Amino acid sequence: MQYLPKTPKQKLYYGLTAIAIALGIAGVMVWNGHQQPKAVTEDIPAVQTAVINTTAATQEYTYSGEVRGRYESQLAFQVSGKVIKRYVERGSTVKAGDLLMKIDPKDLQQLVNSNSAQVYSAESNLKLAEANLKRFQQLYQHGVVSKAVLDQYQTAYDVAVAGTRQASAQLSAGVNQLDYSSLYADHSGVISQINVEAGQVVGAGQPVLTIVLDGEREVEISVPENRIEELRKSPKIQVSFWALPNITTEGKVREIAPMADPVTRTYKVRITLLNPSPEIKLGMTASVTLLGNETQAAAIVPLSAIYQTGDTPCVWVVTGETVTLRQVKTGKFGNGTVEIVSGLQQGDRIVTAGVHKLREGQKVNPGGDTL
Template identity: 45%
Template sequence: MLTQINPRPSAATLVRMRAPGLLLICTLLLAACSKPAEKVEDIRPVRVVVLNPANADVTSEFPGAVQARYESQLGFRVAGKIIARQVDVGTVVKRGQVLMRLDPKDLQLAQAQAVAAVSSAASNRDTAKADLKRYQDLRDKNFVSQAVLDAKDTAYKAAQATYDQAEAAFKGQLNQTAYATLESDVDGVVTAISAEAGQVVAAGTPVVSVARQGAKEVVVGAPENQVDKLRGSSDVQVRLWADPKQVIRGTVREVSPIADPVTRTYAIKISIPDDTPNVKLGMTAYASFTSKTSDNAIKVPLTALLRVQDHSAVWVVDGSTVHQVRQVPVQINGQHGNEVWIQGDLRAGQQVVTAGVNQLKPGQKVTILNAPEGSLPPGKAVASPPLASNNAEPSAAAATGGAAR
């Protein structure tokens, strides 16, 4: 029996057999010699503003419209059908000028009836008076009793009362007939028309609005959280949309006690001088109310505010060399444009973040972009972010984008 002997493997075969093991050993050696990856510290670029002392003026501005101080809504004092409208919106009218007319036929018939009633009552009164005179003569001759004379006297007094009643009714009907013509009771301008010819209206229904000439005012709507502050404002300035350069001094005349059911704002009426030129009814106007802030109120850009749960806050930068931020709750005292007045645990000279507020957390390290002059103590430099290639300064757009990331 022959035994088969395997030939000795070649060198190439041995290399192939040992290659995976050698590769594993090399990998382990390299892993043991390599250093761990360094952690990159998260430093956010931000923009800041230096807080300045407060106790300055806060201006609140609201849009409104010019209106007449006195405006009457006129209506007929009797019911009827309108047969003529003799004015349009914007018509300047004089006192006693006819605005509308009702169909007077029914009123004229009632007047004729009243005239007939007066005539009948006058006849009965004259007859009773003549009878009384005759019976007085008969009584003087003792031809009739005193009781008969008293009856005639009573009949005459009743006829006289009936005449007086008919005459009063006639005068009332004359007034009713005159009420078929609607006249302006003041010199002014027609601002609205609520009915047209052919329409049947009830007594007292407003059909024409007339604004009295002379005194004008600006009416604005204020939110409920500022009504009390604006109520006592003594410095009110009014500007017209048609002429924004013209500044008109105004005075708060009236503040509505209830809110408008649609806008939920309170109407504030501001009186302006009667001799103010170029002011017409219906013009768009803006009223600015100026008031003093409290002693510890500070002005910051609106972008510095951060909403945290149920209150507002700002980020304050602490540290002279290593800048870190901390959150400070604040209370808003007023706003004008893109600036807001706040009050809280702040003091003049502190730095408040104005860009990148939503990407920060308490204790976050930051680097300040374009630090304002005087934001750091003397001799301290501001840490700047690495510059781009070729030592080019980062653009404003790039800086803004870096702060927002």
């Protein structure tokens, strides 16, 4: 391609254009040099806060237990034998004198029959000995027999009397044993446990069932040895029931076991229920709450307010418009809450949500309510 030489007018035009561009750039630079730099704005987050309102806390300790009867009796047969019939179920309500269980009476009946025969034989021997004694007494009075012969018949009569008494006693014992083959309730109450079934052979004195006598109801709990003294000093005991959420009753300590369980190192404690509802049944699961005396003032805060640093719980305290991390000591945990026993004062404002997004000294826009 061939380029034509520029004319004088063209040269003048291009020169003026270059000068104008240079002056424009210089003007812009001078104008920018006189402008103030823009301030960098900080993003201030809005946080949910609450003002601390401390109250006196009450110590509470809760233990699980089971509803029991104050008086429980283990019943057993007085003779051994094979169980042939059970007349009650677990939970059955019985009255004094009701038939509960029976063992096979065949062997005992045979023993009674044998003793009856022995009584008949002894009575027959007694009649014969008595008749002989009377006859020889008459002979002795007429001088026919000697005193020695009369003494022999007197001794035979005395032996026959003793034999009759012995046979009668054996018969009476046999009849009693036959009666013992049937087990009766000695008190009114509820059958709480059955240990044997029909077909099993039991020994004399072996517990076969347990009856809870009518009357007071109690809850049995296990208390650690380090809480026994607090139990003694507890001014109030409340008992609630898992199956009856709307029923709560008061209780009192009736008995503390003198020795701890060697395995669990806990003490068995019996809590008597005061004015229990008829709906409270034996065997129900109960929660026993021991209410202690008031302790130092404490605050209840949401769990979301706790900022955990290692093993140390902390909270963000708002002072003015900035936050500061403060260590606290926690107490009892509740349903989504925790008790702060030290580290906070009345009127302190803390952050209750989003605590893991904050940093020390950060400005915030607080808002919230009083705890």
